[in-house]
Amino acid sequence: MTLKIITDQFKDVQLYVSGSSSFGISNELNEPLTGRKWEYELLPVSWEEFEDHHGRLVAEQQLENRLLYGFYPDVLNNPGSEREILKQLASSYLYRDILACSEIRKPEILDKLVQLLALQIGSEVNYNELATQIGINKETVARYIDILEKGYIVFRLGSFSRNLRNEIKKNRRRTKQQQEIDFVEEKDGKITGWEFKWRSKTAVRLSRTFTETYKADSRIIDRSNFREFVII
Secondary structure (H helix, E strand, O other), X not given: OHHHHHHHHOOOOOOOOOOOOHHHHHHHHOOOOOOOOOOOOOOOOOHHHHHHHHOHHHHHHOHHHHHHHOOOHHHHHOOOOHHHHXXXXXXXXXXXXXXXXXXXXXXXXXXHHHHHHHOOOOOOOOHHHHHHHHOOOHHHHHHHHHHHHHOOXXXXXXXXXXXXXXXXXXXXXXXXXXXXXXXXXXXXXXXXXXXXOOOOOOOOOOOHHHHHHHOOEEEEEOOOOOHHHHOO
């Protein structure tokens, strides 16, 4: 409300408001400042920024650490203390901000859900299965995952569909012929299928059914060429 009053009463004053809690910002600023603000989303450090700072050789030597510990600024600035920093971030941000600003009444359920999701990174997630393992209903799982996504803890990749009955099916990463595709990207009307390997084998190929049906390009990404995927 203070920001609203300043904005309305002092037309020549511009305010820059920042914060690390997406929940706090969205809950407290959105309604009072509707029509009075521009929002900017500050994303994590990118690979390109990391490489520009350290140089390509050093950056690539850090690839495995970055896949494990991510690009949170405090993590990057304190090599060797990644585990401790991430634990502190989890306890202070995940439980303080998310629990305070959302209607989660049982933090132990949130903790179990985060652990289960961590064990299924890159795999298809079944809400019914998660609900059974935790002992809650599917609707609660969906609501908690939505909260985690809004807090930038996880993000979901939706299924791909062009309404072709015998191709990629809803809530699946597999073609009807049970051929898995890691990631499907559509850009400017062109579809590309991506397969990710830590160490690629020359025999790896994407489903011919998929590439022919959608006239799609196919890309195999591993340690030797990952820069073409992560650098714009």
